[in-house]
Amino acid sequence: MLNEKKLEMAFKRYSKNFVEGIKYDEVKEQYEERKHEIKSIVELNEIEKDHILLIDLSSISSCYFSKWKNDVLINGGRKFDELKKVQKVVFYQCMGQELYITRYPNMRVRYTFSEVITALIHFTMFGWEREEKILFDFIIKHFGRHLMDVNDENRHIWFLLELYLQYRNKTIMGTNQKLHLIVIEQLKENGLEYDLIPESLDVYQAVLEQWSNQDLELTGNLVEGMSLYHSKLAAEIGSLGEFGDFGYAFYPYEILFLIYVRKKHRLPVPEHFDDFLMITPEAKMIIDDPEPYPEWDPLLRLIDDFYRKNYPDYIPNKQGELFQ
Known part of the structure; x- marks a missing residue:
């Protein structure tokens, strides 16, 4: 049973964190501090230092993430403007990371599997089909390897990826059904880490099996089950684990994506x-x-522009102008 009082208190902590904790003005200052470093490397064309540009992308992402929270969570906005920029930065983190495979094969990846799938899902909901395809191709190319470590414990991320595959009629490792189990077996055979990947998707498995139903009442029950699962974990804000952090704890984008997909299939939604x-x-x-x-x-x-100029194999160089 959900403790409503606990959930409301958790939401207050969640909101307060972006007023008294992660303040937009302070994050913006960090962004400004990176500006000189980035401009210096670019203007001097310092290729030997350009991996710093990839590292500095995190400061850009943090700036817009904080502004999104400030605009929507604190000031009551209804637009995705700043969140779109966050997802866009994840895309360019992936594009840039590939450039350093040879020079720095063990370089720490600047994004997580969860962040990349989250960006993919948002690109889909935003209708950015060109960028969505490029990002999906990147995921497929590096899936299970260093640049796309899939040893991820978040059930909702595996749910989102599988629902995406079914929606787009695509596959990974030859399947779009119970993907997480296939991945576990494949990683095990290859001697790679798989211990965090859940063996059960809990409430999400039932949704995957019935997401295309024609019954509005059934769909409402599925959404209710997802919301309850998410809410119970969000109520534990500040703890480790799924929906326990201050990023997306009270942003039910897995439910929003289900609703989006059903609408695209002209299926009834609550x-x-x-x-x-x-x-x-x-x-x-x-x-x-x-x-x-x-x-x-x-x-x-x-x-x-710097990467386009200095690296012919940079993925966006092969795609022309993007995000416009």
């Missing part, structure tokens, strides 16, 4: 929600179809 999770500010953001591309961050543009 129009109103009463549970706490689904009426939080982040849950009520409005997604346009398609979402316009965000403005380019000037530092991200500098980094992209």
Whole structure:
């Protein structure tokens, strides 16, 4: 049973964190501090130091992540503007990381599997099909290897990836059903780490088996089950584990993606929600179809132009102009 009081208190902690903890003004200062470093490397064309540009992308992401929280969570906005920039940075972290496979084969990857799948799902919901395809191709190319370590414990991420595969009629390792189990077996055979990957997707398995049903009441029950699962974990804000962090604890994007996919298939979806999770500010953001591309961050543009200039094999060089 869900402790509603505990959940509400957790949400207050979640919101307070972006007022008294991770303050946008302080994060913006860190962004400004990186500006000189990035401009110096680019202007001097310091290729021997350019891996620092990849590292500095995290500061750009943090800046817009904090601004998103400030705009939506604190000030009651309804738009995805700043979150779009966060997902865009994840894309360029992937594109840049591939450049250093030979020079720095053991270089720490600047993103997580969860972050990349989250970006893929948002690109899909935003209607950015070109960038979605490029990112998916990157995932496939490096799946299970150093640049795409899939030893991830988050059930909702495996749910999102499998639902995406079924929605787009794609496969990974030859399947789009119970992918997590196939991945466990494949990694085990290859002597790679797989211990964090869940053997059960819990409530999400039932959703995957029935997401395309025609029954509105059944769909409502599935959404209710997902919301309950998410809410119980979000109520433990500050703890380790799924939905226990201050990033997406009260942003039910796995449910929003299910609703998006059903709408695309012209299947009935619930129009109103009463549970706490689904009426939080982040849950009520409005997604346009398609979402316009965000403005380019000037530092991200500098980094992209630098990589395009110096690395012919840089993936965006083969794709022309992106995000416009």
